[in-house]
Amino acid sequence: MVYNYFPGCTLKEKAQDLDTWGRRCAEVLGVPLTEIPEWQCCGGVYPLSKDEIAIRLSSVRALIYARDNGGTLVTLCSACHNVLKQTNFDIADDENFSLKVNNYIASDGQEYHGETKVLHYLELLRDVVGFDAVKKAVKNPLTGRKIGAYYGCLLLRPGRKMAMDNPENPRIMEDLLSAIGATPVIYAQRNECCGGYLTLEDSDLPEKRVKRILANAKAQGAEMLITACPLCFYNLKKYAEGTGVEIRYLTDVLAEALGVKEG
Amino acid sequence: MASNYTVTPEEILAISGVNPRRCMKCGRCTATCPAFAEMEYHPHQFVAMVESGRIGELMNSRSIYRCLSCMACIERCPRQVDPARLIEAVRLAVERKQGGNHLIPDQVPERLEPDMPQQLLVSAYRKYTK
């Protein structure tokens, strides 16, 4: 079984930790990731409008490649995952969008109707590897560590299209945390936005948001937050100083538990 | 900076694919919005104002750049009105006109910080320019 992998731009640059440990852990767990050739940027955010077609084409090309090479496409970055999965859903669901996209790609002799299965890295662990198998592979269990999962907005929403977990009360990252021996901390703000890209223009709102999230996580007992999104990671980390809450990528923590990375 | 340029509700509906008439004015979007305090017009007002054709006011408002596209209102809207889609549509209507870009490349370097992920720049660029 081939697991095609779409790393995305940030994982090649600023979020290399997320990428490196993600690949290493996948290898250890017996699901090595194969980076697809010549991928292009996903666009960062999925357009909420009906009439933007061209910017979604790069995703479609990645999806076509994955379809023709095993049928599965794994992503790790929350944003890439969101864009690829929504594109894949819409092309199967929205006739008008599908028609326009297919008109574009017909010139390459291609046709696409959403056949690829897009998986987030977490889904790969839960549905392919299985959290029980992850548990067995743990070498350094994070026993006693109180860790909160931070989902943010992109990983689960819109719930109908992401179809990954209950978007209002998710378990997938908590279950992973339990599997690696940590104590997951549930806090309500875990699926509320960190302030996102607004940070470039005006950092007041992201600051307010992050402080709210951290306060909630801390009140519920979290010592650390893990995330799969480089943007969330950036925003969280920026304002986490002095709160005593550590911010890490989920693969970073996983790598520590699996003994891939020295803790 | 106020401009008289405006588009019709029909254009907004075509861009967004949203039917604001479905709205039952419950206010769940505004209740859930993390950017509420930064907005002059709030998500439920976007719905009402698009329906009543007051799009010019929305186009001149800073509110359209304050939506985080976090999709919380989309997730929680009980009537599938999806206010974030209307906000996006109004913003696109502004950005698609001549000189409508909210972010120009020259402004970027001064705002850069060393740890900023590429994703941030790409997203902001997608949201704020044509």
Place this chain on the structure above:
Amino acid sequence: MQKIGVFVCHCGTNIAATVDVEAVAEAARHVPGVVYATDYTYMCSQSGQDLIKDAVKKYGLTGVVVCSCSPRMHEKTFRKAVDSVGMNPYLLEIANIREQCSWVHKDKEIGTKKAIALMKAAVAKAELDSPLTAGETPVVKRALVIGGGIAGMQTALDIADAGYDVDIVEKNPTIGGKMAQLDKTFPTLDCSSCIVTPKMVEVGQNEKIHIYSYSEVTNVSGFVGNFKVTIKRKARYVDETKCTGCGLCTEKCPMKKVPNEFNLGLNNRSAVYIPFAQAVPKVATIDPNYCLMLNKGVCGLCSKVCGAGAINYKDTDKEIEVEYGAIVAATGYEIMDVSKYDEYAYSQSPDVVTSLEYERLMNAAGPTGGELLRPSDHKRPKTIVFVQCVGSRECDSTRGGKPYCSKICCMYTAKHAMLTKDHYPDTDIYVFYIDVRTPGKNFDEFYRRAVEQYGVHYIKGAVGKVTPENGKLIVQASDLLMNEQLTIDADMVVLAAAIEPSHSARHLATMLTASMDTNDWFTEAHPKLRPVESPTAGVFLSGVCQGPKDIPETVAQAGAAASKVIGLLSKDKLAGNPCVAHSDEMMCTGCSQCADVCPYGAITYVDKEFRMRDRTTKVRRVAQVNPAVCQGCGACTVTCPSGAMDLNGFSNSEIMAEVDALCR
């Protein structure tokens, strides 16, 4: 050779002004098969009817055509008339020359021409009419009520009151339903238990009513007047006839960590239990999922302490078959699962409760003895937020949302707010609403009292997020009238979760061939005029199973359903509609297509032996129509690929003859 009589009515001048009635009668005399034709001022009058009767006798008529008003007016009148002189009433046809001719045309020549054409078509049909006899079936004088809540109990009591036997099948160990779980009722604030428990006793003591508690309907066959119902009596491990309900076993049972469903899991019960003190029947039940004896083979304490010797660990499910004349569905409702709406943190904090849970927390017989204490730390909440329309009025079903208004929430929330303020006046109460819907007697006054006298804060807006933090529930909400986003530090949040049909209802509807809407509420036969009957004859609807209702509406509908049942059971025999489908067994290929389109489940298949030409016999599967169930729509006749299905009174040849006559 047919002998048809044609009778043309003047209807005063209603017909005669635009149609030359004498010309129509004259034309009729020239139609082959017609042996007598005449006209008369008022055919429907006594003398007009006598004219027809005399002609039937005098000329030995084999068919009668009356050219008059719409058959909807006087078809019955004329059929009765010919019946009285020994002619089969279904040999009479009406040509509608008033509503569909004289009243819609002005020109007498055109009117007369059309009247003649209509007369000829009716004669053509009458020539092919065959005598039809409505079948009669005896009625079993016993009714079944499925569901033992207030709806089922009221229906059963009313039927029993008229002297008929009624059985109630209730899936839980006791009757009483949701109403037994309520604290007070709106808008009078009288105690729910005080009015429902006497009803339960009345039902339990009524000689005409038999309660099958802890039982389910597993199969229904037959038809109106003659249903055969299989009832599964689930193993209770306690002999109902011996148990005295003393409760000693429940005290001694060592397994005390079972979530108490009567209190919605807010406290625990023992593995052998009586749901609540006033249960009817007051009989213990062993929960097989938790009983140590049944699971591990050790314990047996309840058996040891039972003085009546009622405990039987070897009990098994039993099925019984009972015959009924009528069936009433009274399956009620459930509270929707709100775990998909976890922005309200229901799964994250025990202090976020549904309204029904709040009801138990207020109830003197509830887990806190009527003292309002929040579940997490048993402290009295000072600030309570009520969230309306959780899951109601949604068009997105991904979270299980319902498109309908649950109807009762606005009122019970006003009730909860007032009761809370009554007991603890210093409590701050916020109600977030979309609309406050209070149609009903004294309802709006009730709601206004909550606002004006009790100072409950009603806020037009919604709650967006509930964040449990440091023992508080931080509620983020909108106030649309103020155009603000609010943050309230609350101690409890109460969710007015949507109500939905009982999860057993759809399966039951399939067994009953009763139809349901897309939300799984039972459909009534007519939304205005037949609100308590299902479209399936002999099946009636009582209470919320038909749609959201409050208690008085439920009781009213329960009584109405009972009166319909009584009307049915008071008949010794049921005359059917003879205009039903029938299948020609020689032509039927047993393809099942007719059964697939039949909305009533009237068509069944039997294996029948046929003699072949070579004197061998062959078994073939052929369709049979149950005339008592068939309503005569004719869908099957058109679907049938072999032409074996036909409809009495509107046969293929009859309609074809009409077509031919009108085209001539």
Place this chain on the structure above:
Amino acid sequence: MQMTSDNETWEPKIIAFCCNWCSYSGADLAGTNRLNYPANVKIIRVPCSCRINPMFILRAFQRGADGVIICGCHPGDCHYMTGNYHTRRRMTLLFSMLDYLGIEKERTRVEWVSAAEGQRFVDVMDDFVGQITKLGRCRRLEDLRCRTN
């Protein structure tokens, strides 16, 4: 398409099948309210629109009918719950087959008329008769042995 020789005396023949519960009552209501519509329309009562066998319609055209209209309860209002849905599906198929045979689609129609819609019944019939009059005589399926005029 019209024949010239007998055109002066030609009147379209139109058969209207009406379901007993809605459309037949609607037609009665038109009468009660004294609303006029062309006398070419002749109504055949059936219990439900789903009783109408495609054979009846073919027969009508064989016998020289110029148009056939089927009236039933509005979708969702069928007295027999689902009958009119069957009608809708069957007639869509039949009409396209008839069209293929040369009976123009305009000669056949399904309309929903409720028991309260007397005016609608009249409007529908006026419109349909006008449409058939424009189309002229229908001889495509006519069995000449049955011709009476």
